[in-house]
Amino acid sequence: MANIQWYPGHMNKAKNQIIDILELVDVVIEVVDARIPLSSRNPLIEKLAQKKQHLIVLNKADLADPVETKRWVTYFSNLGHEFVIALDAKHNSQIEQLVTLIKQATAAKTKKIMAKGALSPTIRAVCVGIPNCGKSTILNRLVGKNVAVVGDRPGVTKNQNWLKAKGNIQVLDTPGILWPKFDDQEVGYKLAACGAIKDSIFHADDVAIYLLDFLKTNYTRQLREFTRVTDLDAQSTPELLLQLTKQFGYRDDYDRFALILLQRFRKLKLGRISLDWVAHND
Structure with missing residues (x-):
């Protein structure tokens, strides 16, 4: 990534x-x-x-x-x-x-x-x-x-x-300000997923894969309901992204679907989701 x-x-x-x-x-x-x-x-x-x-x-x-x-x-x-x-x-x-x-x-x-x-x-x-x-x-x-x-x-x-x-x-x-360097790239992916970074700056498929990985682990039920995929662990996350690209009617245009997935996450189509958990920082 x-x-x-x-x-x-x-x-x-x-x-x-x-x-x-x-x-x-x-x-x-x-x-x-x-x-x-x-x-x-x-x-x-x-x-x-x-x-x-x-x-x-x-x-x-x-x-x-x-x-x-x-x-x-x-x-x-x-x-x-x-x-x-x-x-x-x-x-x-x-x-x-x-x-x-x-x-x-x-x-x-x-x-x-x-x-x-x-x-x-x-x-x-x-x-x-x-x-x-x-x-x-x-x-x-x-x-x-x-x-x-x-x-x-x-x-x-x-x-x-x-x-x-x-x-x-x-x-x-005041204008929104980030900082010159993210020491933890996971922070960058979370900021990108939530819309704090311009979509043109990052690879949407990388961020979509990160988001899918997080949802598979922490919000399994919501991801199953959204994707209608019952066995989320039957394939790798990149393979899941490709499957969903076809399933949602975007054929092989997984870059476009990756951005659509991020937009739907931002607009509550996957439910109320937090990417930072207190338990992960204790």
């Missing part, structure tokens, strides 16, 4: 802009993909947020395995992260709770400012995360209208914009 890397110039520029803006913000809202809460955490963001109040938002919880999502919230809490929330920004779930967490995270600073005479101090937050994790959708929910550009592909947000949100909060929208 080929290595996956994607770090275009605009990501490095965005990283530098975030570093420059950190002094102005009170809280960092780190958005991760609930299907891959660990693999979608940019290690750079963890480092940058060390001296700031820090929220972790597991977005797209409607796409993830709900049992695993609960475990991940507990996992991050046990690591010492005081403010962790799982939500579904697309359907406006838990947004009010997110506003409450932002206010809780900044309560001490707000109290100090109010003690000096300010009646309603503005809370400044920066929203950061990998591409296509739903940052802009979260911001639109916080603001109450569609002011941030959204899309179901990475690289939609190109610039940084301050947005006035509910509760006297100002939030900075």
Whole structure:
């Protein structure tokens, strides 16, 4: 399988802009993909947020395995992260709770400012995360209208914009950023499967085979229901991909079917699935 890397110039520029803006913000809202809460955490963001109040938002919880999502919230809490929330920004779930967490995270600073005479101090937050994790959708929910550009592909947000949100909060929208090198190529495959990397960057058949392998081991029932193949271990995973290519009507065009399989996974056609499991990281 080929290595996956994607770090275009605009990501490095965005990283530098975030570093420059950190002094102005009170809280960092780190958005991760609930299907891959660990693999979608940019290690750079963890480092940058060390001296700031820090929220972790597991977005797209409607796409993830709900049992695993609960475990991940507990996992991050046990690591010492005081403010962790799982939500579904697309359907406006838990947004009010997110506003409450932002206010809780900044309560001490707000109290100090109010003690000096300010009646309603503005809370400044920066929203950061990998591409296509739903940052802009979260911001639109916080603001109450569609002011941030959204899309179901990475690289939609190109610039940084301050947005006035509910509760006297100002939030900075930022482009999604990855990191220059994935030390573990499995992270690259998970990011690709979930749509955080442009489909043109990687070989779809490699990622589809990785996904099928994971599903065969961890989500056997869902894979059987989707493929209607009862004995998933009767052949190798590449052979299974070829069989499914023919079965779904794509003849020998397994590259095209591999991409179709990834798209169907992203659109819940295989059910609510998490590719990061807490048990695999204990």
